[in-house]
Amino acid sequence: RSHCKEFRVVVPNRAKSAATIIALGADEIVMGYCSELGPIDAQVVIVVGGIPRYISAQSFIDSKASLEKEFREAVKAKEDPRAVLQQIASLDIPFIDHCGKLMDFSKEVARKYLNTYMFRDVAPAKAQKDMVDGVLKGLSTVGIFKVHGRMINGTAAKNDLHLKVKLLGKDDEFWKDLWQYHVRADVLLSRTPGTAKLIE
Secondary structure, eight states: OTTOSOOEEEESSEEOTHHHHHHHTSSEEEEOTTOEEOOOOOEEEEEETTEEEEEEHHHHHHHHHHHHHHHHHHHHTTOOOHHHHHHHHTSOHHHHHHHHHHHHHHHHHHHHHIIIIITTTOOSHHHHHHHHHHHHHHHHOHHHHOSTTOOBOHHHHHHTSOOOEEEOOTTOHHHHHHHHHHHHHHHHHHHSTTOOOOOO
């Protein structure tokens, strides 16, 4: 953004996680019929049975909150809360606190970009805040899109999240050029050892 007055993000295929956050800082997001954005919830690696797995940081936060709610309900109903207490005692509290900070960071960056760029012309300030809050709620909680890899297509990004999205049909000439370029870049990456991403 320090090199241009206008910034457009083109999503020929997938722009997930951090790439979605980059898209939120655009003036416009160009998407086709097979383009995807995704949730911005932070992912943490845990090892289960010797296999590394990526889990949403929000899931750990939600699990703690769910156990605390179970405990309160058990006490209120005068039931034995010891089973729930044992589960609560097994939680890694510093780790869950770290998960909270990871989630706060991703939302903080996304909020800044949405306020400064994507929704900068929205007025009054309350309307802008409501739109930003709606996007953050939609993209940062597993309660809405459920999983980190969930596909958010151009129609959902435009109509549900109210992002500035330009939708291109599969027969659009510009889209055909973009798709051809994307496929060529994908082939290049697959044939170049040690290369993971191409960003232009």
